[in-house]
Amino acid sequence: MEKTICITGGAGFIGSHVVREFVKKYPHYRIINIDALTYAGNLENLRDIEQEPNYSFVKADITDAAHILSIFQEYQPDGVIHLAAESHVDRSITNPTAFVMTNVIGTVNLLNAAKEIWKDNYEGKRFHHVSTDEVFGALGDTGLFTEDTKYDPHSPYSASKASSDHFVRAYHDTYGLPIVLTNCSNNYGPNHFPEKLIPLCIHNILNEKPLPIYGDGKYTRDWLFVIDHAKAIDLVYHQGKNGDSYNVGGFNEWQNIDLVKELCRQMDEKLGREEGTSAKLIAFVKDRPGHDLRYAIDARKINQELGYQPSVTFEQGLSITIDWFLNNEEWLNNVTSGDYQGYYEKQYKG
Ligand code: NAD
Ligand code: DAU
Numbered sequence: 001m002e003k004t005i006c007i008t009g010g011a012g013f014i015g016s017h018v019v020r021e022f023v024k025k026y027p028h029y030r031i032i033n034i035d036a037l038t039y040a041g042n043l044e045n046l047r048d049i050e051q052e053p054n055y056s057f058v059k060a061d062i063t064d065a066a067h068i069l070s071i072f073q074e075y076q077p078d079g080v081i082h083l084a085a086e087s088h089v090d091r092s093i094t095n096p097t098a099f100v101m102t103n104v105i106g107t108v109n110l111l112n113a114a115k116e117i118w119k120d121n122y123e124g125k126r127f128h129h130v131s132t133d134e135v136f137g138a139l140g141d142t143g144l145f146t147e148d149t150k151y152d153p154h155s156p157y158s159a160s161k162a163s164s165d166h167f168v169r170a171y172h173d174t175y176g177l178p179i180v181l182t183n184c185s186n187n188y189g190p191n192h193f194p195e196k197l198i199p200l201c202i203h204n205i206l207n208e209k210p211l212p213i214y215g216d217g218k219y220t221r222d223w224l225f226v227i228d229h230a231k232a233i234d235l236v237y238h239q240g241k242n243g244d245s246y247n248v249g250g251f252n253e254w255q256n257i258d259l260v261k262e263l264c265r266q267m268d269e270k271l272g273r274e275e276g277t278s279a280k281l282i283a284f285v286k287d288r289p290g291h292d293l294r295y296a297i298d299a300r301k302i303n304q305e306l307g308y309q310p311s312v313t314f315e316q317g318l319s320i321t322i323d324w325f326l327n328n329e330e331w332l333n334n335v336t337s338g339d340y341q342g343y344y345e346k347q348y349k350g
Contacts, residue, residue, distance in 0.1 A: 001030040001054065003124075006077040008062060008110065009084030011035040013192050014130070016045035017230040018081060023055045025234070030054050032075050034068075035084060036061040039339055044331060045191045062106030065113070072113040080114055081237060082107065083130045088195050089157045090347055093289060096156035103160035104167070111171045120176070127179045128237045129168040133222070133247065134158035135183060138292035145183075146298045147245050154290045165245075172243050181245035182236050185297045189226030189317065190324035194336055195343065198223075198318075201260055202325045203332060205267045205278045212348055215287035217257030220294040224250040225317035228310040235306050246306070249297025252314050257282075266322055285348065 005022065009015040010033030023031050031054055035041045049055055060067050062084050084106060086092065086099045111127065118125050136145040137152030153162040171177040192199040201211045232248040240246055254262075264278035302308040312320070325332060336344075 002028045003078045004030040004032065004075055005079040005081060006032045006034055006072070006075065007081045007083065008034045009041070009082070011037055011041035011043055011045060011057075012083065012087070013040070013045075013189075014187055014226055014229055015083040016042075016191055017189070017226050018083060018233055019046060019055070020049050021227070021230040021234055023049045023052050027052075027054055030056070030075075032071075032077065033057045034060050034062070034071060038086075040087065040193050042191075042335065044334070062109055063101050065109040068109050069113045069116060072117045076117060077114075078124055079126045079128065079237065080110060081128045081130065081233065082110055085161070086157070089134075089155050090195070090288060092155055092157035092160070094346075096160075099156050099160040103157075104163045107164040108167050111167060111177065115171065115175055115177055118177075122176060122178045125178050126237065126242075127168065127171075127177055128233065128240075129165065129179065129181045130233060131165050131181055131183045132158065132161050133183050133185045133249065133295050133297050134292065135162040135165055136295075139294040139296055141294070144296050144298035145247060147183075147247055147301055154292055169243075178242050180236050180240040180242070182233060183245060183247050183297075184229050184232070185222035185224055185249040185295060187226045187229050188223055189321050190328075191331075192226070192321070194332065194340070197256065197259070198263065198321065199325065201263055202267070202322060203336060205264065205281065206325070206329075206332075208281065210283040211260055211264075211278075211281045212283055212285040213257055213260060214285060214291060217255065217260070217284065218293075219256050219291060220253050220296070221256070221259075222249045222251070222253050222296045223259070223314060223317075224248065224252065224310060225312050225314075225320075228312065228317075231311065232302060232308055235308055236302070239306050241305075246302040247297045247299055248302060248308075249299040250310050250314065251297075251299060253294075253296050254314075263318065263322075266318060270322055270326065
């Protein structure tokens with residue numbers, strides 16, 4: 001094999017698409033998926049590629065520094081693409097410490113292990129940290145986040161991701177570790193865990209349950225199809241400038257209420273329900289504390305420097321996503337049984 005790349009969090013939503021992209025596109029790379037398989041990690045997401053000769057899975061928790069170092073010593077990766085994280089803002093409000101452990105300590109453990117095995121010989125090496133636009137805080141009605149926007153995180157989740165971004169840059173500035181960062185907007189697509197807005201609403205529409213909209217529903221997010229995020233990571237991993245960060249987004253802003261109405265429209269059509277049926281399920285509920293009003297990415301740098309462009313429109317991406325959920329009901333039933341029920345009742349009680 002020409003190169004070995006460790007991808008952390010490869011059993012999660014975005015990670016599984018990144019693993020698939022790399023395993024298929026680069027048969028001459030050895031891809032090692034390192035994942036602790038938390039509630040959000042699911043090897044079902046990778047069934048179609050798990051037999052590929054260039055793919056291996058290692059179960060490991062990135063908070064376990066010794067285990068991570070031993071894996072790196074064994075596999076000697078040339079590259080690390082780091083996606084493992086606690087990723088859900090609402091869970092960070094009820095349990096911030098878990099976010100510090102995985103997102104901050106776990107990231108530092110990976111940086112230490114990479115630095116240790118690369119031993120200051122950084123030729124052909126790269127640590128790619130996958131991060132979020134939430135580190136930039138909240139926008140008002142206008143403006144976009146650029147790579148130079150000052151960090152201003154508000155939730156425990158975004159504070160932990162901001163901290164991890166700072167550590168990655170600090171290892172570059174202090175030890176010369178070769179790094180790149182991507183800060184992406186909201187993803188959606190197949191395999192999305194139904195705690196996040198879009199898959200939660202798809203699940204609830206299917207089950208004719210209320211669609212909980214926080215506050216007045218005017219909060220705005222910039223949505224990108226997950227496979228387009230995976231393609232951006234591929235591009236930046238291979239062609240991004242050492243030490244740089246790249247914002248990734250779809251120039252695709254939606255207020256939550258309009259997005260959910262569009263989802264209802266497409267689902268009614270696909271399910272053969274009368275128009276307006278699913279929208280009747282919309283229910284305005286208690287707001288998220290510290291809810292950021294608006295995120296929107298200025299994605300000109302990745303476009304102009306690396307030629308990046310999303311491959312699908314939002315309408316196409318949403319349609320592919322809904323079809324995937326309709327064709328994978330068993331996946332949805334599996335991930336919404338067990339612990340999910342308890343989480344859901346606690347989060348949406350009242
Ligand atoms: P996810 O919650 O779906 O998956 C996270 C994965 O990390 C899971 O497979 C889980 O098992 C694994 N994991 C969690 N803790 C771990 C630990 N301690 N050790 C090893 N593995 C662990 O998350 P996602 O939505 O796929 O996000 C992936 C990354 O992309 C995260 O870093 C997130 O901050 C970032 N990101 C997400 C979005 C989004 O819209 N979902 C947007 C921008 C950036
Ligand atoms: O912007 C990138 C971020 O996008 C990622 O870094 C995070 O990992 C990812 O979870 C996502 O964060 P959000 O908080 O924006 O995603 P979520 O799907 O939880 O919420 C999207 C919007 O919908 C937000 O304004 C909150 C609102 N919402 C969410 C849920 C779960 C509701 O109104 N009702 C809900 O039930």
